[in-house]
Amino acid sequence: xxxxxxxxxxxxxxxxxxxxxxxxxxxxxxxxxxxxxxxxxxxxxxxxxxxxxxxxxxxxxxxxxxxxxxxxxxxxxxxxxxxxxxxxxxxxxxxxxxxxxxxxxxxxxxxxxxxxxxxxxxxxxxxxxxxxxxxxxxxxxxxxxxxxxxxxxxxxxxxxxxxxxxxxxxxxxxxxxxxxxxxxxxxxxxxxxx
Amino acid sequence: xxxxxxxxxxxxxxxxxxxxxxxxxxxxxxxxxxxxxxxxxxxxxxxxxxxxxxxxxxxxxxxxxxxxxxxxxxxxxxxxxxxxxxxxxxxxxxxxxxxxxxxxxxxxxxxxxxxxxxxxxxxxxxxxxxxxxxxxxxxxxxxxxxxxxxxxxxxxxxxxxxxxxxxxxxxxxxxxxxxxxxxxxxxxxxxxxxxxxxxxxxxxxxxxxxxxxxxxxxxxxxxxxxxxxxxxxxxxxxxxxxxxxxxxxxxxxxxxxxxxxxxxxxxxxxxxxxxxxxxxxx
Numbered sequence: 136x137x138x139x140x141x142x143x144x145x146x147x148x149x150x151x152x153x154x155x156x157x158x159x160x161x162x163x164x165x166x167x168x169x170x171x172x173x174x175x176x177x178x179x180x181x182x183x184x185x186x187x188x189x190x191x192x193x194x195x196x197x198x199x200x201x202x203x204x205x206x207x208x209x210x211x212x213x214x215x216x217x218x219x220x221x222x223x224x225x226x227x228x229x230x231x232x233x234x235x236x237x238x239x240x241x242x243x244x245x246x247x248x249x250x251x252x253x254x255x256x257x258x259x260x261x262x263x264x265x266x267x268x269x270x271x272x273x274x275x276x277x278x279x280x281x282x283x284x285x286x287x288x289x290x291x292x293x294x295x296x297x298x299x300x301x302x303x304x305x306x307x308x309x310x311x312x313x314x315x316x317x318x319x320x321x322x323x324x325x326x327x328x329x
Numbered sequence: 330x331x332x333x334x335x336x337x338x339x340x341x342x343x344x345x346x347x348x349x350x351x352x353x354x355x356x357x358x359x360x361x362x363x364x365x366x367x368x369x370x371x372x373x374x375x376x377x378x379x380x381x382x383x384x385x386x387x388x389x390x391x392x393x394x395x396x397x398x399x400x401x402x403x404x405x406x407x408x409x410x411x412x413x414x415x416x417x418x419x420x421x422x423x424x425x426x427x428x429x430x431x432x433x434x435x436x437x438x439x440x441x442x443x444x445x446x447x448x449x450x451x452x453x454x455x456x457x458x459x460x461x462x463x464x465x466x467x468x469x470x471x472x473x474x475x476x477x478x479x480x481x482x483x484x485x486x487x488x489x490x491x492x493x494x495x496x497x498x499x500x501x502x503x504x505x506x507x508x509x510x511x512x513x514x515x516x517x518x519x520x521x522x523x524x525x526x527x528x529x530x531x532x533x534x535x536x537x538x539x540x541x542x543x544x545x546x547x548x549x550x551x552x553x554x555x556x557x558x559x560x561x562x563x564x565x566x567x568x569x570x571x572x573x574x575x576x577x578x579x580x581x582x583x584x585x586x587x588x589x590x591x592x593x594x595x596x597x598x599x600x601x602x603x604x605x606x607x608x609x610x611x
Contacts, residue, residue: 204336211334211335211336211337211340212336212337213336213337213338245338246338247338247341247342248338248342249338249339249342250336250338250339289338295342295345295346295349295351296351298342299346299351299352299353299355302353303353303354303355327355
């Protein structure tokens with residue numbers, strides 16, 4: 136688990152090598168170079184390699200679920216969609232249903248609630264089922280959450296105070312903000328007026 | 330690159346919460362974020378932050394020939410261009426409405442309010458005066474760049490020390506800081522700017538020190554610049570939200586209380602920094 140910077144040569148070699156985010160292979164030589172600053176990780180059998188980094192600016196990639204704001208026709212509505220097509224030279228394309236099941240599966244317009252901005256690594260943490268935050272909040276406040284990997288999280292709960300509390304907790308745990316651990320967050324949550 | 334205007338859920342949620350006097354960061358409607366001042370190694374360099382909003386102010390001084398209309402006064406020029414470092418929607422060379430408002434307000438608060446005694450900057454009348462250059466760098470915009478910038482500017486002026494100058498007849502000797510201790514500027518009073526944001530629903534109370542989302546969703550903004558001695562420097566009101574005279578006086582009184590608090594914070598920070606500095610005079 137080492138730290139790499141952009142342009143650094145990475146010793147990734149395998150018969151079935153799969154390069155994840157942050158790594159690229161130059162077309163001429165077989166050398167693998169990192170394109171981001173972060174920690175270098177690889178799977179146990181060394182076939183999958185990737186760089187974990189934190190940033191706030193999202194670069195669209197296919198099959199990722201994001202939250203967007205509509206700019207034409209129904210201006211201002213929030214939608215939860217999946218990226219179907221993303222190319223660095225074109226505008227990305229979104230679809231509001233699951234491609235396999237052809238059903239909405241929770242995609243579509245998000246009504247009510249509130250949207251919070253956070254860093255990209257925070258979104259990935261929220262999507263991780265082993266992370267402590269959402270189960271902890273859910274045990275105390277009934278809530279509905281839609282996490283977009285583009286740095287936006289939609290939250291909805293019955294009381295305004297609860298929604299504000301959830302939003303402040305997400306900002307507190309965000310590694311860009313304070314990066315609170317579980318114990319500190321429990322104290323923080325207890326101190327909020329909810 | 331203009332960001333999209335806030336989404337409908339964000340708008341409705343913020344207005345709903347404000348109706349119940351709730352703010353997104355847990356503050357009370359009339360509560361300001363606590364300012365944090367951090368001074369650089371050079372005198373006259375200070376970074377002021379209100380929550381996540383950060384502005385860096387820097388002062389340098391050079392000796393120039395004064396303008397013929399005002400041979401007894403020094404000069405203060407303020408440079409406050411907002412770069413995309415503050416937020417991606419700002420562009421250099423194309424002043425946004427907010428940038429124009431900030432530039433005008435800084436001019437009124439720091440120059441036209443006579444906070445700085447320009448005549449004390451005169452060295453030889455008609456020939457040599459000090460020209461102070463205040464540069465503001467907007468590092469991060471989380472709402473209310475104006476208040477942050479005004480505070481950074483006045484604190485930088487109070488923090489700065491100019492080299493001591495000896496005038497014998499027509500000869501001017503500038504003593505470098507290593508020879509003689511540099512001299513503070515003559516500041517008459519310390520104005521602070523306090524901004525209120527008003528919202529479309531007339532029954533919603535205004536909030537002080539708006540955050541970015543509150544600023545974007547506001548229907549009007551009012552900024553009051555005054556000092557801790559209850560002297561008003563500027564009252565600026567944008568947006569056309571109707572305000573009754575009694576309410577206006579009530580808000581100005583709130584601003585007076587805030588200015589007094591800010592004065593205490595600023596004086597303490599300056600004292601602490603000064604005691605930590607070692608100014609050696611041989």
